[in-house]
Amino acid sequence: MPTTTAAARATALSKIYGSGDTQVTALDAVDVDIEAGRFTAIMGPSGSGKSTLMHCLAGLDSISAGQVWIGETEVSGLSDKALTQLRRDSVGFVFQAFNLIPTLTALENITLPLDIAGRKPDQQWLDTVIDTVGLRDRLTHRPSELSGGQQQRVACARALASRPTIVFADEPTGNLDSRSGAEVLGFLRRSVDEFGQTIVMVTHDPGAASYADRVLFLADGRIVDEMADPSADRVLERMKAFEQARG
Numbered sequence: 203m204p205t206t207t208a209a210a211r212a213t214a215l216s217k218i219y220g221s222g223d224t225q226v227t228a229l230d231a232v233d234v235d236i237e238a239g240r241f242t243a244i245m246g247p248s249g250s251g252k253s254t255l256m257h258c259l260a261g262l263d264s265i266s267a268g269q270v271w272i273g274e275t276e277v278s279g280l281s282d283k284a285l286t287q288l289r290r291d292s293v294g295f296v297f298q299a300f301n302l303i304p305t306l307t308a309l310e311n312i313t314l315p316l317d318i319a320g321r322k323p324d325q326q327w328l329d330t331v332i333d334t335v336g337l338r339d340r341l342t343h344r345p346s347e348l349s350g351g352q353q354q355r356v357a358c359a360r361a362l363a364s365r366p367t368i369v370f371a372d373e374p375t376g377n378l379d380s381r382s383g384a385e386v387l388g389f390l391r392r393s394v395d396e397f398g399q400t401i402v403m404v405t406h407d408p409g410a411a412s413y414a415d416r417v418l419f420l421a422d423g424r425i426v427d428e429m430a431d432p433s434a435d436r437v438l439e440r441m442k443a444f445e446q447a448r449g
């Protein structure tokens with residue numbers, strides 16, 4: 203049983219795709235604790251296993267070996283039904299493509315996961331989230347009437363609406379210009395500082411990683427290093443050093 207204040211945790215987590223000659227070890231016995239109430243970034247070269255790690259931690263992908271927990275619940279032992287429920291109740295997602303429903307308004311998109319779960323939104327919390335992402339005057343707009351940055355802020359509000367144990371963000375600024383990206387990252391940062399939200403973000407961008415409290419560096423399916431209180435310059439230097447070491 204986990205004894206730390208980890209919001210998510212993996213021990214000896216391996217993920218192997220395919221079999222025989224085409225077998226790929228995407229994750230190789232990874233041990234990781236994602237601390238509650240902190241912002242963790244996952245970085246590493248293309249193909250190093252970042253998305254696979256996030257998907258396995260979030261219960262979106264099956265694992266080949268090891269164990270994964272979200273909060274106190276061991277994900278690896280759950281039935282499909284229990285897993286769906288855990289994801290719905292305890293996990294929020296933000297993707298690079300905003301994944302909003304085009305026919306619904308911003309507000310309807312934000313509350314959709316709660317509606318599907320048959321839960322009533324906590325109105326006070328919802329108001330706080332909407333004001334923090336600065337969407338109060340856009341709630342009746344449909345996604346096509348919003349800028350990319352506004353759409354991603356709707357997606358962030360949707361991820362936070364259920365007060366999940368943990369929010370996973372996969373390249374959340376990948377489709378945004380730098381100003382809109384900074385707004386979204388600023389909001390993610392505030393949700394950690396002001397609401398104690400736990401966030402895990404996969405990114406290629408050292409500037410985005412600098413918003414995190416801690417950066418985990420992946421290479422070839424292993425966590426090879428980590429950095430506390432990162433700055434964009436230090437992250438960039440570390441990544442360059444890895445590339446040189448790899449030749």
Ligand SMILES: Nc1ncnc2c1ncn2[C@@H]1O[C@H](COP(=O)(O)OP(=O)(O)OP(=O)(O)O)[C@@H](O)[C@H]1O
Binds near residue numbers: 254
């Ligand atoms: N569904 C799959 N089937 C087979 N191999 C896969 C599958 N998904 C990922 N892989 C392989 O697993 C390894 C890790 O992939 P992953 O997408 O996790 O890397 P990543 O670090 O997120 O890469 P990127 O930065 O390019 O998104 C890669 O070698 C990839 O080709």
